[in-house]
Amino acid sequence: MGGKPIWLYQLSKAGKLCVPAMNVNDSVTKQKFDNLYCCRESILDGLKRTTDVMFGGKQVVVCGYGEVGKGCCAALKALGAIVYITEIDPICALQACMDGFRVVKLNEVIRQVDVVITCTGNKNVVTREHLDRMKNSCIVCNMGHSNTEIDVTSLRTPELTWERVRSQVDHVIWPDGKRVVLLAEGRLLNLSCSTVPTFVLSITATTQALALIELYNAPEGRYKQDVYLLPKKMDEYVASLHLPSFDAHLTELTDDQAKYLGLNKNGPFKPNYYRY
Amino acid sequence: MGGKPIWLYQLSKAGKLCVPAMNVNDSVTKQKFDNLYCCRESILDGLKRTTDVMFGGKQVVVCGYGEVGKGCCAALKALGAIVYITEIDPICALQACMDGFRVVKLNEVIRQVDVVITCTGNKNVVTREHLDRMKNSCIVCNMGHSNTEIDVTSLRTPELTWERVRSQVDHVIWPDGKRVVLLAEGRLLNLSCSTVPTFVLSITATTQALALIELYNAPEGRYKQDVYLLPKKMDEYVASLHLPSFDAHLTELTDDQAKYLGLNKNGPFKPNYYRY
């Protein structure tokens, strides 16, 4: 659905990018819709379709409180789960606090949780050591990126038995009989075990198409061999195209108000650094 | 508590800024804590202290779905109010939709709502025409900026009677007996009728102090006569200073993970454009 643009920036820094590139992944509509709002629903959907788990009363740890983590946590909390967060970034950690979540190190809660969800974009966030300490029936899945967040390789050892109990669901069985429920072999739950609503696809595809059109039509010199964010006006345009499906009615600035705010009545309405 | 930096940018554009300036208002911790999280609480506090209104079942329209509006709406919805939003920006409007709010023009709901709250940063958002159409006992207040959002001047006309019923609370009385409950004469409710938690003050003051220290200590040439955002690392530092009061425990990157992500283990952890 877009993918981490970190590699794009690394190419650019190394001087190896040979065409201009749009970082569509970090456009507002992509971040908020594809990541926050979509994951808020697909975490529930993915867990239900694979495990039929009841959310109410379950203890869950979510690794990472970025847009994906925020979406997962909001949904699980709303359905009665008790959610813990791990974070490396103090700003995101403080947000988690203010949103009502305990911020812990994974080791502090790993023995007591019923579900472990990774949303970090990092690697080896859940290690074999963590897996060894989980309680029986603990569910482990990845909502972050790629298949690196859970160290699945470490589970391919002779003393552990793998049992495929359903499509995308493996029981990994310890010698003492303990089972860990691994979903999608550590690949993305939202892509493997859930569906993507057409509404989100429409937003993402529109954003990508507009980015290509912009790059194609741009006068020479506007974009160099670098990575760019989508011009805010296009981001706003993508959003405005999707408002009618919610029967949402925008308010227009009066001339006087536009002048007061120093804005064009047709946008863009926010400075580039605005966070939404 | 900081104030809108729009004027600072206008000064800069006009070439009239004669020293470097830090836009502290748009640092992450300021935006999220002073605006989002603080207003989530002060809207309830301000309304209770002035009007003793019960929130459950009340219909409320919130003008503007920026950080302040998001905070107000989240709190009011959580306490059982039915909330409508007005917006000029299609991205914020789409966020309001996804968060479960109807996006309307003010005229569509003005006759039915029990409370009107402005959070736009704009002027004359609530006009005399709107005030004329409100129902009896409708409460009107401003959480946005300054005292411009509600056209209070338009209410200073001979046919309307003003009755001060309590400190910061005026009943404006129409000839037919209808009363509109105006709070703080249209000035900021959160500053006039609520208190600011010491925790938020600490965050804001820390941010401002660090910005001054940075400007003072910066080697010559780092900052010109322009407006700057706080370096991300300082924003992260402010956050990390406040984590212990929540007993929050940060996770540290391993060397291997830091290398994988291309990050320094001590931050900054996000690119400048990251929205939180």
Place this chain on the structure above:
Amino acid sequence: MGGKPIWLYQLSKAGKLCVPAMNVNDSVTKQKFDNLYCCRESILDGLKRTTDVMFGGKQVVVCGYGEVGKGCCAALKALGAIVYITEIDPICALQACMDGFRVVKLNEVIRQVDVVITCTGNKNVVTREHLDRMKNSCIVCNMGHSNTEIDVTSLRTPELTWERVRSQVDHVIWPDGKRVVLLAEGRLLNLSCSTVPTFVLSITATTQALALIELYNAPEGRYKQDVYLLPKKMDEYVASLHLPSFDAHLTELTDDQAKYLGLNKNGPFKPNYYRY
């Protein structure tokens, strides 16, 4: 999962009940777990598995605000849907108001909603007239009881075309091309298109087993040919058996406290009329 006991009471009133009966359906644990908490999750699960609909921003009308309706509404609201309620009972209607939902007649919103959900225990709550007025792609389903709530028979007419698009999902197509998405042919969505968590099954089965044991062991004369509610102490016993799976720790009354409250330290802790 129990079923409506209304028929049992009618049998009893008519003097046709020839054995004692336990109304297990109205025991606390059954009502709250099987109905409220289970439906809070199965409405999301059932809709996702059949239609992949995104909940954020959708307008939904829920007919009936009993335990099932309360569960459905809480979940949908939490995920960003805008929910309207219809009710015949003023107490439940007032609860809906206080919980932040507009209480309307079905006709007032039928043209604008994206999803219609019935939870009334009644019949013909959604009529052909309502179905005729729904917008294109409106989803209609039943979470209440049996298959009577939606007048599905009225859709078996020659001018409408039925198209089975997936197991449990029919498109009913009007002559002008409008499609209504009917789930499970109007039967119970939670039984047809969702799964029941083992936790809920355990609670319900335990309750039923205890009721049978009580009826079997009761000294002659304790129960006549009538309908009884489960003794509160058994309801409490069912609950206490399920607390360890949440690692929940009960507090015990001191002798002094038990005396003050006039309670036995082992329960029952509430009068029979207590509503939880």
Place this chain on the structure above:
Amino acid sequence: MGGKPIWLYQLSKAGKLCVPAMNVNDSVTKQKFDNLYCCRESILDGLKRTTDVMFGGKQVVVCGYGEVGKGCCAALKALGAIVYITEIDPICALQACMDGFRVVKLNEVIRQVDVVITCTGNKNVVTREHLDRMKNSCIVCNMGHSNTEIDVTSLRTPELTWERVRSQVDHVIWPDGKRVVLLAEGRLLNLSCSTVPTFVLSITATTQALALIELYNAPEGRYKQDVYLLPKKMDEYVASLHLPSFDAHLTELTDDQAKYLGLNKNGPFKPNYYRY
């Protein structure tokens, strides 16, 4: 606002009740509005007016998960507090689990919480031993009944210093300098430090008036020297009188539906044991 009817039942059991009595406190509208919905708001209001505390990120323990406790917890959780529950009743404890709260013994969390709230109807729930173990600045208050829940008497000892810092707010100071913030000297926070919305007063007063009218008008013999619950039809009538203020529109049963359900079209709509 009504008061605990436990004493009324004890009088009745002892044969000392010399007139019929209505237990108005346990009518549906009283329980849900005066207790659940009103406390959901007054806990926030009472804490803000006395302490200006920020709720986001605070750890709170609520003793008792009845209607009052449920209201307090819902509000605090919604505003970002992390809430723990203590309970003696396994059914209420299981509800707390499903609503997303950890159920603990007070001793397990007393050292870490920022706020302690009692809602039990019991006595000495918070003892001197608990108070000794609280951390500095911990806020202690009572939302339950009377002034018995917190053992305030135990704090009137020579080694502790009391400092009145504001109306209704005392700092109790330990020899090592630790301060506990005691609100309203352990009396009811919602009555001492918050206001009661007119809407709730209206519901309660209407219920009380109707109960008196019923007792006065009842034909001889309908009520003996015992305690009665308000006839359901009156409870429904109280509710229906308050619906217009929310612009709520009730649905009427058709003749056919009323017959199907075995109900009178004008109610009562629920059996006496219904829990809402």
